[in-house]
Amino acid sequence: MEKKLLMIVNPVAGTKRLRPLLLDVISIFSAGGFATTVMVTGRRGDAAEFAARGGDFDRIVCCGGDGTLNETISGMLDAGVTIPLGYIPCGSTNDFASSMGIPADIKKAAHAIANSMPLPLDVGKFDDSYFTYVASFGAFTAASYNAPQDVKNVFGHAAYVFEGIKDLGSIKPYYVKLVADGRELSGEYVFGAIANSTSFGGVVKLKDELVSLNDGMFEVLLIKMPKMIGDLSVIINSLTSSRFDNDRFEFFKASELVVTPAEPTAWSLDGEYKRTEGAVRIRNLHGAINFIK
The missing domain is CATH 3.40.50.10330 (Probable inorganic polyphosphate/atp-NAD kinase; domain 1)
Known part of the structure; x- marks a missing residue:
């Protein structure tokens, strides 16, 4: 049939x-x-x-x-x-x-x-919205929804990198409190991402061995506010090499987070703009979609 x-x-x-x-x-x-x-x-x-x-x-x-x-x-x-x-x-x-x-x-x-045949795929729940691979805020985030469509069509990934580099000239810290699977942390961050992907924001890439797309866990990456000029170089080198084992980064896994920025915040959900005020609850919906690839 x-x-x-x-x-x-x-x-x-x-x-x-x-x-x-x-x-x-x-x-x-x-x-x-x-x-x-x-x-x-x-x-x-x-x-x-x-x-x-x-x-x-x-x-x-x-x-x-x-x-x-x-x-x-x-x-x-x-x-x-x-x-x-x-x-x-x-x-x-x-x-x-x-x-x-x-x-x-x-x-x-x-x-x-x-x-x-289909395989289970985790999906992110962001309050009442969903995301397939990333919810992010801060530097590089605007690149995902600000890069002009005609520029993206011609340059692809490079268009996001160009747009992201522009962010670095006006880098702004966000004071954020997080509770991740019961672990509390806070600080000034210039970028944050809750991801289920090896690549997001058009700029950040994670090594394949760090990521599973159906383990019920997010990969969480936070970039701390640079304190000195040299810190910016460390951040750029780390993003280029996909190595986050230094004190400018927080990198860990979590299945559920409550993220509370101190001020209204522009987020990118899979490249789409979303503005929030106050705390947001982010959950991993383990195996929510039967995905074919």
């Missing part, structure tokens, strides 16, 4: 490279035994709405950038849709796809979705 697949497409994601390959992708799914229904997003929120109505399908496939994937997963979780989810990355940097080892080649990604 032919299975049903819902394909959610963001037509303006990244360089729009899916468009000329759309029929090829549908043919790949058809060869895998799937009858494909395509739904195209036209505004923010469409992907979540389409995903919430996807319970009658056998598989959902998200085609877009990290923001489209975030919407799709949010819609599924809010509606209690538990069917397997696949992702064809079509955005500018696709941090999440890189962490998951999802092929950058669209046809290869489609073949994997049609022929692979």
Whole structure:
């Protein structure tokens, strides 16, 4: 019996490279035994709405950038849709796809979705919102939502690095209190990330051996406020080498955190802007999504 697949497409994601390959992708799914229904997003929120109505399908496939994937997963979780989810990355940097080892080649990604079995994937809960791979604040965070789309299309990852470097000239500390699995800490930080990924913010990368995407734990990275000019060099070198074993960083794992900045704070959830006031509760929803790669 032919299975049903819902394909959610963001037509303006990244360089729009899916468009000329759309029929090829549908043919790949058809060869895998799937009858494909395509739904195209036209505004923010469409992907979540389409995903919430996807319970009658056998598989959902998200085609877009990290923001489209975030919407799709949010819609599924809010509606209690538990069917397997696949992702064809079509955005500018696709941090999440890189962490998951999802092929950058669209046809290869489609073949994997049609022929692979799902695996459990952790998802982050940020108060009433969700994130797939990172919630971050401070330096570099604005790079994820401020880099112009046309610049991201041309330069990809480098666009985020350029935007992040601009942040360093106006670096600002955030006084933050955290409770992480009962452990309390506080201080002035220029960047903080609660992540389930080896790459986030377009700038920060973690070594593969440090990260598991389905262990029920976040990787938490905090960068302390530089006290001297030399500290800035240490921070940049550490980010470049992905080594955080010095006193400018806090790096640890946690499954649940309460983060309380001293002032209203701009966060990035999977590259999307969110402003908060007061404490936020961040939880790891262990194995919340059945993910195909």
